[in-house]
Amino acid sequence: MRVAALFALFAVGLATELSPADLVRQKFYDVEEELWRNVTDPMWRDSGLGGDVELTKAFYALNEHIELIPRPKRLTLNSWLWGKVSEKLQVVDGFYTNFIEFVRRQAAPGSVPAPVKEWLDMAESVLMDPKTSVAQAVRKIHGYLEHGDIFRSALQEEDSDVCDLQMSPHQLIYDMYNTIALTEIKGYAMMQFSWMLLRIYGRGNFTQEASLTRQRYAERTGQTATAARAALASAKRDLYRCDPPVHTSATYAEVTRLLQGYIENEVDLNSDGTCKENCAFYTLAENHGCYKDQFCSQQSKCYGRVIDCQYVDSDMWVCPSGYNSKRRYEWIEYENGRTLGRVGSCRLGSTKVDSWWRWLFWHCSYCMCLCDDATRSDRYFSLREALADINNNKLVDSWWRWTLTHCSYCFCLCEDDASVAERFFSLREAVADIESNKVMTGMRLVKLGKVFHIQIYQGKLVERGFVESSEEVLAQAFDPTLGDGVEGRDYHTLSYESRAIDLDELDSPSGHVLTGARFRMIGAHLHFEIRSTPFNYTTGKLSPEKSQWISNDNTEGSHTPRKRLELYKPDLPTRAHTPLRIDSQHDQYIEFTHSDFDADAAQSTVPFVDIQPVVPSKALNTKGATLLSGAGLYHRGAKGSGGFIGPKVITYDYSKHVKAEPPPTEFADESETTEFVPIVN
Structure with a gap:
């Protein structure tokens, strides 16, 4: 089979549901095996096709398929082991960028082949340099991977990774695996290209070296895939957002005025207009009026149900909220010292609200309740007048009624009108x-x-x-x-x-x-x-x-x-x-x-x-x-x-798609000796 026929191998998908990186590796095994058959065939080498140039065409075709694989973004993790591996991955990626540029130039139609020395220099830099070669970087990566479980170590800071990276732990491991797998494919391809190139130039047999490279690569990728698959199976797959640095209207929204604290005097919570009960009696009531236009006239009325009233104290200072606020009050301070909300300055001026006695023995109390109002379709009412009174700091006191009854203001919860509430x-x-x-x-x-x-x-x-x-x-x-x-x-x-x-x-x-x-x-x-x-x-x-x-x-x-x-x-x-x-x-x-x-x-x-x-x-x-x-x-x-x-x-x-299939066969070449001829520049 000639090199031109190899391109068809890349178009044939495997029946197994392998991940893209695992699939490209498996395809390359097949192409690599056929290339070695060509390289070791004297007739192919002597055919005048230009074996080195034909070789670059096959590897450039491989790169086109590597480029189709989604590239994970560069990961910065709080993992010493991942940091070391990343350094070597970048070394290999840097080599590969230069390698692909070289083969692109050589594979271009009509291009003039580079001098033999340039080809040999590239092969030497990939294989031979004891400090900066691709082979050395790949060995270092393998050593780090054997040092510990890189995938589990990266999840030690799982929560912060989720928040900072916006990736689920499962996705993080999968992207780490793809990053390693893709880079190792590049390194392996460059090494095999270099062995083939040396064979073409008659520098030695190199079948054993290439076979050993393949064996070690298969073992390494198998171990990495096994570790990744185990980590993927146990890693959490959920992803969510954490607290932003600053909470703003772009990061959260509120349900408004569903159940809201609401001050109401008990005299307005019954149809008789009496104060003979106490606040706790009104577990489910409604507003029946506004007795003598007291504090009730200065706040928006609860048109629905008034729920779970409680008595806190007779007299209080109330700080109303602003015109466009969803709140009714900013804070409330009772005379007994209890405060509701964060007491501070009051932009609109606070209002004094006092309960009163009625008929000497009835205390008309102001209650703190919940307002539940879903019955009124339009509740845009006299807010301007109420706010004008508040600005004038009008005193609103509880009062005595008929000498015997003290009419107190209650603090209730208000479920507000659905046309105003956002619920x-x-x-x-x-x-x-x-x-x-x-x-x-x-x-x-x-x-x-x-x-x-x-x-x-x-x-x-x-x-x-x-x-x-x-x-x-x-x-x-x-x-x-x-x-x-x-x-x-x-x-x-x-x-x-x-x-x-x-x-x-x-x-x-x-x-x-x-x-x-x-x-x-x-x-x-x-x-x-x-x-x-x-x-x-x-x-x-x-x-x-x-x-x-x-x-x-x-x-x-x-x-x-x-x-x-x-x-x-x-x-x-x-x-x-x-x-x-x-x-x-x-x-x-x-x-x-x-x-x-x-x-x-x-x-x-x-x-x-x-x-x-x-x-x-x-x-x-x-x-x-x-x-x-x-x-x-x-x-x-x-x-x-x-x-x-x-x-x-x-x-x-x-997890089920991550699998490093072993190469189909080992190299076999009995046509020549395994004599090694050193590179001479």
């Missing part, structure tokens, strides 16, 4: 264009207007797990308060009874990839699901008609109930002094609730929602995206913090 979740599917063979390459939660959406990234899947560049699939905005969509079909409105969200980690069956995600309702729980589609690894073709939705439909009423993740006195997560870690597990749920009374006056809804995109780092590179098989939702928090709800993705399991 809608879209139930519409976010799916990749599988008819165009596209798969999900990332996802994020976004807030468009008042609605939270799942928004995905997608890329075209091609052969052997490679995905072309990602593109963002923008979610379609809509406004439920304007009549867009249908409750329960297009969106879900969080309420006091229906504010749970399930935390699950969902993965596809073997041979399937991630192609979509959505929310749906199971009872009172907002539930996360993924769409999974089977594919052919070798060709990359999807089977859209076999797609399926996957979920964990476990509930609190199941045989093994879904567990609730409790929040303990949750302050705003943006106030945390240390990075928040994932504290949830699969098959849990969490409820949106109010922030802590003492820390924040119950003015915010927690958890916050992490809206950072979760897209594996390679997916942001124009050379390709990362293949995913699953996704999920998690909670990142700590004791005393409301934390964040965020999405995660699960990278595809490549």
Whole structure:
């Protein structure tokens, strides 16, 4: 077989589902064997074809296939062993760049062959230099790999690697393996080229040297693949975002005014206008008016249910929030010394609020409650007048009524009007264009207007797990308060009874990839699901008609109930002094609730929602995206913090595709002696 016929070998794929690097190695074994047959054939050498030039054409063809393999970005890890290996990998890559430039010039049509000395100098630099040769660098790499398990050592700083690199541990190991495998293929190719070149120039037989090089290379690659496969099998495949250096509106969003601290006097919590009960009596009530335009006239009314009232103290100072704030109050300071929120300066001026006695024996108390308001479609009301009164620092006191009744202000929780509150979740599917063979390459939660959406990234899947560049699939905005969509079909409105969200980690069956995600309702729980589609690894073709939705439909009423993740006195997560870690597990749920009374006056809804995109780092590179098989939702928090709800993705399991097949045969050459003729410049 002549060199021209060798190119066909590269176009033939193996039946086994090898990774791209492993496949190129296997193909090169076949081409290499045929090249040695040519090189050791006197008729081929004496045919006048120019054996050295013909050789460069075959190796330049090999490079074209190496260039098609997705290149992992250069990894900087907190691993001494990886640092040493990386140094030698760069040496080999540097040699290879010069080598390919040389063979490109020689293989170009009409080019004048370089002098023999230049060819021999290149072969010597690859094989002979005791300090800087490719052979020496390859031996060093092999020594480092034998020194320890480089893949497991790189995962010692697993959490920081995930945060800094935005790669799952599994993806990190796979990219490390590909980096090593591709570089070793380059080094091995250069060494075999050099042995063949020396044979062509009659400097010796070199069959034994080439055979030994091949044997050691096969052993080394087999050991590396075995170690990588074992590490891949145990490495975590989930990827998520960590706390950014600074929390901004670009990194998180809030559900607003779902359950909010709300001050109300008990005289306005019953239809009789009396103060004969206490705050704790009003576990479920509503506003019935505004007695004598007291403090109630200076704040936005709770038009829905007033829940879980409690009495703190008779008199207080209240600092109202600004015009455009989602809060009602910045802080509250009671005369008994208790403070709710962070007391400090008050831009709009604080307001004195005092309970009062009515008819001598009825104390009309101000209660601290929760407001749950989902009944009113329009609640843009007299805020300007209220703020004008606040700016004038008007005193609002509890009072006596009929000499016997003291009318106190209560502190309640308010679930505000749905037209003002931002507590809608879209139930519409976010799916990749599988008819165009596209798969999900990332996802994020976004807030468009008042609605939270799942928004995905997608890329075209091609052969052997490679995905072309990602593109963002923008979610379609809509406004439920304007009549867009249908409750329960297009969106879900969080309420006091229906504010749970399930935390699950969902993965596809073997041979399937991630192609979509959505929310749906199971009872009172907002539930996360993924769409999974089977594919052919070798060709990359999807089977859209076999797609399926996957979920964990476990509930609190199941045989093994879904567990609730409790929040303990949750302050705003943006106030945390240390990075928040994932504290949830699969098959849990969490409820949106109010922030802590003492820390924040119950003015915010927690958890916050992490809206950072979760897209594996390679997916942001124009050379390709990362293949995913699953996704999920998690909670990142700590004791005393409301934390964040965020999405995660699960990278595809490549472990079964990593395998260094042994070369098919050993070299055999009995046509000539094995005499070695030193290189003479």
